Amino acid sequence: MIATREIRDKYLRHGMMPTILCAGCGNGIVLNAALRAIDSLKKDINKMVFVSGIGCSSRLNGYIKADGIHATHGRAIAFATGVKTSEPELDVVVFTGDGDCAGIGGNHFIHGIRRNIDLTVIAINNYIYGMTGGQTSPTTPPASITTTTPYGSFEHSFDLAELAKTAGASYVARWTIAHPLQLQKAIKKGLENKGFSFIEILSPCPTSYWRINRVRDFEKIYAWYKENTINIKKAELYPEKIKIGEFQNIQKEEWTDQWKKLIERVKK
C-alpha cells in the first residue's frame, strides 16, 4: 500500500496548506480514500477534473494538484456536466456535501443522475451546514439540535443513497469515515463505472454538529458511526440502524456515449 507521505507529495498542493478543516473533521479521511482510489487505478491526474460547490467538503478539490472548479453553491454537478459533456475524455469527480448536493443543489443532483453522465460524485454527509456554523440541513436527523433548530429539528430528512438509487444512479454506495478501506474501494468502483456514480460518506462535524449535541469526545463520535450503521446485506435484522454498503451497481447507457452515437447517426 502506498504511504500517506507519497500520496501527499504526488497529489496535494503545498501552497494551499494548511487546510481549513477542524480537528476531528472526517473530510481528510475522504480525501485520502479518494486519492488512494485514483492512485490504485493508475489514473492520469492531468486528465482528471475535480469539481465542487460550496461548503467544507467542497474545499477538498482545492488541495488536489489537478484541474479543478470550486463552483457556486449547489451547482457542482451542473458545472461538471459542462466539463464532461464537452470533453468526454476527461474523468470528472465531484466533491459535495449534504447541503450543497441535496439542499440548494437537489435539482442538479437528480437530473445528473437521470442523464447518467459519467461523473463520480463524492458526497460528504455531516448532517449540517458546517461552514456557516451548524444550521439544519436536508439530512439532519430529527430531534437534532442545530443553531437554526435550537428546540430540536422536526423535519423529515433525506436518505441520500436511497434518493440516488431511486432516481436511477448506476452506482450507489454509502460508507462512513469509520470504514476507510471500504470507502476507498467504493470510490474506486465509482471511478470505474461508466455512468453516474454516487458515494455518500457519513462523516462527523465535531465543531458544529456533535459539540452542540453534547458528544465532545472524538472516540465516541467515531464509535457512533460504527455502532449505528449496518451493512445493507444484514439490514433486515437491524431496521433501526443506518444502512451502509453498495446500494446499486447496474449497467445503463451513459450520456456522452449516447451523444457520440447520435453524432455518428446524424452525420451520415
Add this chain to the structure above:
Amino acid sequence: MDVREILGPKEQFIQGDTSCVYGALLAGCRYFAGYPITPATEIAEGMARLLPLIGGTYIQMEDEIASMGAIIGASWTGKKAMTATSGPGFSLMQENLGYAIMTETPCVVVDVQRGGPSTGQPTRSSQGDVMQARFGSHGDYEIIALSPSSVQETLELTFRAFNLTEKYRVPVILLMDESIGHMREKITIPKRITIANRDMVDIDIEEYKPFRTGYLHATKIPEFAQFGSGYKTFISGLTHNAEGFPVTDDWRVHRDLVLRLSKKITDNIDDIYEVDSKFMEYAEVAVIAYGISARPALAAVKMARALEKEVGYVNLKTIWPFNYDRIADISKQVEKIIVVEMNMGRIHHYIKEAAEGRCDVELVNALGGMVPAPRDILELIK
C-alpha cells in the same frame, strides 16, 4: 461537415433567433446548454438541430442556473460556449454569470428580452433588461453587452460577442429583444470573417499561474490553459491570487483583482465600443437608440431630414461598457438628444448624466410590447 455547408445558401430569409445561431456557429461555438423560454427557444432549437452535424454538443439542462454552469464548465475544456434565455431565465443566470466574471471564463449569454418584471409578457418585446445586463450579479464588475437592431446585425453581433469574450475573458451578453428575435428578414452570410481565439498559455507548467497576466502581452488579461492540458488550473469564485488560490482576508488582493477585472474592460473601451452613426456631421438634434428601437429612430430621422431638419442618428450597438466620452462629444455638438427605448428610460438616464446639462435630453419610450412610433420621435425633433 463544414459550418457553411450546414447553414446553407448565402442569402436567406430567417428569424433573428436563427440568425443568432448562425453567427454563433460561424464564430466557432461548439457547445450550447440551455432551457426553453419564450422568446429565446428558437435559439436552443436551432442549436439542437445544427450542433451535432458539426460535432458540437447540445444539452438541455434542468434550469437556467445549470445552463450557465454547464457553459462555464465547457469553456474550461477550451470550447466556445453559449446559452440563450429571456428575462426570467437571465435572472437565474446572474449567480453563475458573476462566477464567470470572477473566473474570467469566456462565454456568450443571449437575452432575448420580453416584458417584465417577473413572468410579464412572454411574447411581447421589451428593452427592460439593460440594467440587469449591467448590474444583475452582485459585487463590483464591468461587463460587455451588445444589442442588434436587425436580423443581419444579430448575426454580426453574435459573431462579435464571441470574439470579444475570447479576447477579454469576460462573459459577453447579447441583448436581443422579442421583435428582433422573431422578426424575419433577409440576411447575407458574410464571405470573410475574422475569428478571435483566447490566448493560450505556452510556458513551463511549473512557472504557470492561471491568473498572472503579461506572459504573452502587456495586458490585464491572463492567458488560458484548458482543462486536460496538464497545467493543473484551479478556479474559484472566491477572491483569489495569481495562482488561483483563495485569499479572502487580504484587502489588497481583493482590490487588485476587482480593479484588474474592471480595467481590462474600461481601458479597452475604444476597441469594444461600436456605434452606427448616420448624418451626424451637421446635426443639431441627435436621436440615440439601440435594438429594435433604432428602427423607428432611423425612420423618424429620415422623415425629419426630408423636412430639411439637421438631425443625426446614433445606434448603440455596444450598450455596456457605457462610453461617457462619446456621448459627451455629441452633447457638445447638438441642441437636443432624443433617446428612444422600450423601458422607463434606463439608457436615457445614462445619456443625461454624460450630457451634463449641455443639451436637452428627451425620452421617447413605449411599454407593453409596443415599439415606439416614428411620429412620436418626429414630433420631438420638430
